[in-house]
Amino acid sequence: MNRIGFIVSLALVSLALLSSMLFVVDQRQFGVIYSLAEIKEVVREPGLYFKLPPPFQDVKYLDKRLLTLDSNDSEPINTAEKQRLVIDWYLRWRITNPSEYIRALGVDEAAGASKLAQEVRNAFTEEIGKRTVRELISTKREELMSEVQREVLEKLKGRNWGIEVVDVRMTRADYVETITESVYRRMEAERKRVANELRSTGAAEGEKIRADADRQREVTVANAYRDAQKIKGEGDALAASTYAEAFGRDAQFAQFYRSLEAYKASFNKKGDVVVVDPSGSEFFKAFRGSVAPAPAPSKK
Structure with missing residues (x-):
């Protein structure tokens, strides 16, 4: 039993030792082997x-x-x-030389990002100014x-950080909040x-159009009234001429017709009341049938 336990223990120790000597490098990473706190080897593929077990050798990984x-x-x-x-x-950016980095x-990687951010910030400050x-x-x-990318690359060459800058892009440039509100x-x-200027101009044009329309309306109404009065006058003259001609033919009928027109004008409402003496009034002569015949026109 002691021998079996020894064998099992030895196998476990061997496996642990072997696992500490084996490491896997992913295709997205660099493997950096340390030997007593010094860089021994950089694995790129x-x-x-295999490596020596700790504490003789250790491995760290960097993103490539x-x-x-x-x-x-x-x-x-x-x-x-x-x-402002x-x-x-x-x-x-990417890490190109893990040893220098x-x-x-x-x-x-966060340390490199922080240093790069400061360098990019300084370059933008200089160029924007x-x-x-x-x-x-x-x-x-x-x-x-x-220009910012060029300046950052020049500074990185002098510092040997093992970093390559591929591209720098400014995505937004805006005023500070107080200035933005003012703008x-x-x-x-x-x-x-x-x-407001457009409204004022529109109101002025509207008033001008309305004034012109009112003027045209007044002119049109005045011309129509003038023409109507002219036509009415011509009609009245023609009517008077027709009446005169008709009355000249029969004077008694003309007097009777005038009496009827006078009655119609006097009693045009149902509530009208006229108090007269029909027997002695000339106004009701037509009712009494005593319309005097008109003298016949003299013949020369």
Whole structure:
């Protein structure tokens, strides 16, 4: 039994020792072998590898993929005309020399990202200070990002960080919140001014159109009234001429007709009351049948 226990214990120790000597490097990683706190070897190809057991050798891993670093700094930067802008940017980078990277920054990718962020921030501060807001937003935006990338690459060459910067992009450039609110208020005031001006112009044009329409209406009504009066006058004259001609033919009928017209004009309402003496009044002569015949026209 003691022999079996010894064999089992020996097998377990052997397995533990073997597992501590084996390590796997993923295709997305660098494997860095340390020997007594010094870099012994950098494994760049994926696969299964051997090393000495701890504490003689140890292994650390670094990401070999293309990494993205997004800005998280809200501190404004002054432009050439002293306008304060808050910018957002992102950086694409990778570790190319793990040995240099570890000696300069350690085995944590976050340390490299922090150092890179500071360098990119300094480069943006320098380049934005040379340009106006208009240039940053439209005319020289691409030029700005190219200059920032160039400056960052130059600084990295002098520091031997083992890092390659692939691309730098500015995603947003905006005024600080207080200035943004002021700009929005100015834009709103300008839009209101233009709207009020358009309303005033429209109201003036409306009044002008209405005044012209009223004038044309008055002229049209006046002309129509003039023509109507003219036609009415011509009709009255023709009617008078017709009446005169008809009455001239029969004077007694003419007098009778005038009496009837007078009665109709006097008693045009049911409630009208006239108190007269029909027997002695000339007004009711037609009712009494005593209309005098008109003298016959003299013949010459």
